[in-house]
Amino acid sequence: MDCNDFEKLAGRVLDGEAAPEEATALEAHAASCESCGVLIGDLSALGRLHSGLPELEPPAGLTDRIMAGIKRFETGRTGWIWRVLVPAAAAVFVLLGIRIGTQITDAWFGEPAVVQHSEVTGLEHLDVYPPDSFGKAIELAAKGEDDE
Amino acid sequence: MEDDILMQRAKGGDHDAFRQVVERYQREIYNYFIRSTGSIEDSEDMTQHCFVNLYNSLGRYRRSASLRTFIYRIATNLAISFSRKRKLPLSLDILVEGGCDPASESSSDRPEDLAYVRELQQAYVESLAKLPAEWSMILDLRIGKELSYKEIADAVGRSVSSVESILFRAREKLSAGMAPFLSR
Incomplete structure (x- = not known):
């Protein structure tokens, strides 16, 4: 392993993503190379600084506000x-x-329904009045007057 | 109760189950936003937004996926979108002013040592704030939240090798910013 390989691998080893044999090779190189030993120390220090960043407490009532937001969202939906x-x-x-x-x-x-002429087409051959009806008698009587 | 069970119940309309999910993750998501926005107000708004989006995505959540990664994916999208709209440079001074106790970082009680630790923290958050937004988020997901490369890749929608490369460059840039304090 040379110093370039070391630099590329250092992060993976610090992050626990390197294979065991890679970690062993890295340790061996750090022990024999002063600048790489310093580098891994610096990277570890940066990691500790980041891990030491404070976690702030969320504001009181945030859960209630989130749930209220969800209810509003549902209402909107x-x-x-x-x-x-x-x-x-x-x-x-x-x-x-x-x-x-x-x-x-x-x-x-309203007005009674009017039967349209088109609805009774084909019945023109029938008499207007039934044979024994009063209307037929009047019609026949009128015809007789004309004949006379 | 396990995340999957809570999410299945929430899908069925159980608000109490979803409330438990919120209670379980709101603190770390809120702090994730604090580190990407530097603002208490924006972080609160974005945390609310993140969980409303999660609720809206209940149908897309699959049992095979880690809920934590799923939430970080939503949170990262929000944080990146926020960073694109930001006009002023990011300031993370809140992490030094807001609660970082120098005494907890130093084994010494001497005022000069505490002052040095404070100075170190200030320099670190300034270097962190200068990183591209996505780099600092990926760095925080790895070191702050201890997500694996694969989980980070899922959360930010990149490949594992891309995540590894970004972490390498982020550390390089941080080292350069912190050079006066480092032993090299």
Whole structure:
């Protein structure tokens, strides 16, 4: 192992990511090379400085605020149902109500349904009045007057 | 209760289970943000944001993944996004002013020794603040949070070799910044 290899490997050994034989080789080189021995000492010192950085206490009530934020998020996620779907559904109900109401009103108070001529096409050959009806008698009587 | 069980319950709508996840991880996530923002207010906001994002990602969480790594992935994305928007240089003075007790770092009670430790800490956080944001986050995930290279790679979305390379360069740069205090 030369000093360049040592420098590249040092971090991995300090981080516990090197294979055991790599760690052994690194130790052997550090013991025989003064500058690399100093380097590994410096890197360890930097690690200790970082590990010694303080951990601050989170502000009181942070958990409650996080959970409140989650509730707001959930409300926001389902809120569109209330903002969009409910008014839309209400509008559909109103329109349906108007339509049904109109039909009921027509059925109760409106003009009777008129049978369109097109619906009885093909019955033109029949007499307007049934043979024994009062209307037929009047028609025949009228014809007789004409004949006379 | 294990993380996986809590997460499965949270997926089923159990808020108490999710609250336990928050209580378990909020302190370290809050401190992760402290070290990447240098601000108490921003760290609090980002911690809230991080857990809301986690809640929103419950469906994507898989049992095979480590919850801790999964949370750090969300936190790292937030921290990187924050660092891109930051206009002023990062200051980590809060780590020296806010709670770093020099006496805990020094075996001596002599005022000059305590002053030296304070000076050393100040120099370290200044060097740390000068690193690219992602480098200092990766360094903190490794040394501060003791994540493995693989876990860090998963958390920051890089390869293991890339993480290793960044750690190497970060240490090199820190060593240069701390040269007056180091033995070389």
